[in-house]
Amino acid sequence: MKVIEIDGLKKSFDGKIALDDVSMTVNQGDIYGFLGPNGSGKTTTLRIALGILPADQGNISVLGKDLSSWGKELGYKVNALPESHGFYGWMGAADYLRFFGKLYGIRLTASDCRSRLSQVGLDPKNLLPISTFSRGMKQRLGIARSMINAPEILFLDEPTNGLDPRGRRDIHDLLLHLNTKNGITIIISTHILDDVERLCNRIAILNRGKVRYEGALADSSSGDYIRYRFRVEDAPSISTDWNIPGISIVENEQDGLVCQIDGLSPAHAIKSLIEAGMPIVEAERITGGLEEIYFTYTRGATDE
Numbered sequence: 234m235k236v237i238e239i240d241g242l243k244k245s246f247d248g249k250i251a252l253d254d255v256s257m258t259v260n261q262g263d264i265y266g267f268l269g270p271n272g273s274g275k276t277t278t279l280r281i282a283l284g285i286l287p288a289d290q291g292n293i294s295v296l297g298k299d300l301s302s303w304g305k306e307l308g309y310k311v312n313a314l315p316e317s318h319g320f321y322g323w324m325g326a327a328d329y330l331r332f333f334g335k336l337y338g339i340r341l342t343a344s345d346c347r348s349r350l351s352q353v354g355l356d357p358k359n360l361l362p363i364s365t366f367s368r369g370m371k372q373r374l375g376i377a378r379s380m381i382n383a384p385e386i387l388f389l390d391e392p393t394n395g396l397d398p399r400g401r402r403d404i405h406d407l408l409l410h411l412n413t414k415n416g417i418t419i420i421i422s423t424h425i426l427d428d429v430e431r432l433c434n435r436i437a438i439l440n441r442g443k444v445r446y447e448g449a450l451a452d453s454s455s456g457d458y459i460r461y462r463f464r465v466e467d468a469p470s471i472s473t474d475w476n477i478p479g480i481s482i483v484e485n486e487q488d489g490l491v492c493q494i495d496g497l498s499p500a501h502a503i504k505s506l507i508e509a510g511m512p513i514v515e516a517e518r519i520t521g522g523l524e525e526i527y528f529t530y531t532r533g534a535t536d537e
Contacts, residue, residue: 234260234261234297235258235259235260235261235294235297236259236260236261236263236295236296236297236385236386236418237257237258237259237282237293237294237295237386237418237420238258238259238292238293238294239255239256239257239258239278239282239291239292239293240256240291240292240293241254241255241256241290241291241292242254242255242256242278242281242288242290242291242292242293243255243288243289243290243291244274244277244281244286244288244289245289250442251274251277251442252274252277252278252281252288252442253441253442253443254291254443255274255278255291255439255442255443255444256444257278257437257444257447258447259386259418259420259435260418260435261418262412262416262418263418263419263420263433263434263435264408264409264412264418264419264421264432264433264434264435265418265419265420265421265433265434265435265436265437266421266423266428266429266432266433266435266436266437266450267279267420267421267422267423267436267437267439268423268424268426268429268436268437268438268439268527269424269438269439269440269531270424270440270531271424273439273440273441273442273531274439274441274442275390275422275439276316276390276422278439279313279388279390279420279422281293282295282300282388283307283311283313283388284300284303284307295307295310295311295386296310296385296386308337308382309337309382309384310384310385310386311384311385311386311387311388312379312380312381312382312384312386312387312388313379313387313388313389313390314375314376314378314379314387314388314389314390314392315390316390316391316394320363320364320366320371320374320375321363322362322363322364323362323363323364324362324363325360325361325362325363326346326350326355326357326359326363326366326374326377327343327346327347327350327357329363329374329378330345330346330349330350330374330377330378330381331346333378333381334381337381337382339381339382341381349377349380349381350374350377352377352380353373353374353376353377353380353407354373354403354407355370355373355374355377367400368395368396368400369396369397369399369400369403369404372392372393372396372400372404373403373404373407376389376392376404376407376408376411380411384417385416385417385418386417386418386419386420387411387417387418387419387420388420388422389408389419389420389421389422390422391422391423391424391425392404392408392421392423392428393405393423393425393428394423394425401427401428405428405431405432408421408432409432419432421433426523426524426527429450429523430450430523433450434449434450435447435448435449435450436448436449436450436523438526438527438530438531440530440531445484445530445531446526446530450523460483460491460492460493460494460518460519460529461491461492461494461499461502461516461517461518461519462486462489462490462491462516462517462519462529463489463490463491463492463503463506463511463513463515463516463517464488464489464513464514464515464516464517465488465489465490465511465512465513465514466512466514467512468486468487468488468489468490469487471510471511471512472510473485473490475509475510477502477505477506477509478496479494479495479496479497479502480492480493480494480495480497480502480505480506481493481495483529484529484530486532489515490511491519491529492506499516499518503516
């Protein structure tokens with residue numbers, strides 16, 4: 234079942250394009266990695282999918298229903314943990330959960346709070362204020378808060394940012410548990426590739442407001458495909474209006490092309506491109522693996 238379908242999403246701010254024809258699909262049970270450098274449009278996409286921001290153009294379906302027709306009921310099906318989520322430092326963890334429970338019309342008993350804190354690995358006997366918590370403890374508490382309404386879909390924005398290796402691994406284990414034991418579909422927006430390799434079964438890579446790659450994580454890391462980066466002379470003036478069987482353009486770059494080759498030897502592919510008028514001066518094989526795929530599709534990006 235497709236739980237989120239985004240088609241042709243566009244968004245601009247003050248005339249600057251933030252999202253340009255973004256399309257992606259999240260299936261039930263996915264841990265979906267949404268990757269890209271800072272400023273690529275990840276957070277904007279998630280805010281639109283949550284109904285926080287309006288889109289300029291495009292369609293979004295959540296749990297088989299158009300986003301615009303959900304209304305307030307959507308808040309009982311999804312939840313989110315933004316990167317900069319605030320805490321009330323004077324509160325204890327249980328008081329914090331009870332406060333957010335009231336926002337959903339849910340009355341949490343002391344037993345409920347203890348159970349939810351234990352579920353995310355926090356000691357329910359710890360009565361110290363949140364201001365004394367470590368960053369990892371706060372992340373755990375934030376995840377407990379995001380689970381108050383028992384969501385079917387959980388959006389997480391940089392859930393392990395700033396954590397040490399032990400803290401990151403603990404959050405990984407917690408999210409895997411929520412996904413496999415509670416059946417929650419999780420969308421993780423991040424630029425930390427280790428998080429994606431550890432957690433995700435499907436990914437999308439966003440760069441400059443466009444989805445440059447979407448597919449199963451296994452497909453991106455298996456190395457079964459053959460892709461080459463071809464550098465050509467006077468690239469901006471080269472026409473790509475050709476149809477060569479077995480060769481498809483994956484990405485246009487400033488100084489050339491990234492092409493996928495299927496059913497052809499590299500030598501045959503290069504010969505065919507040259508015959509089609511491509512003045513190739515250098516060919517570089519892309520060996521595969523998530524890191525190589527990520528950098529292939531985010532070349533030229535600058536973190537803002």
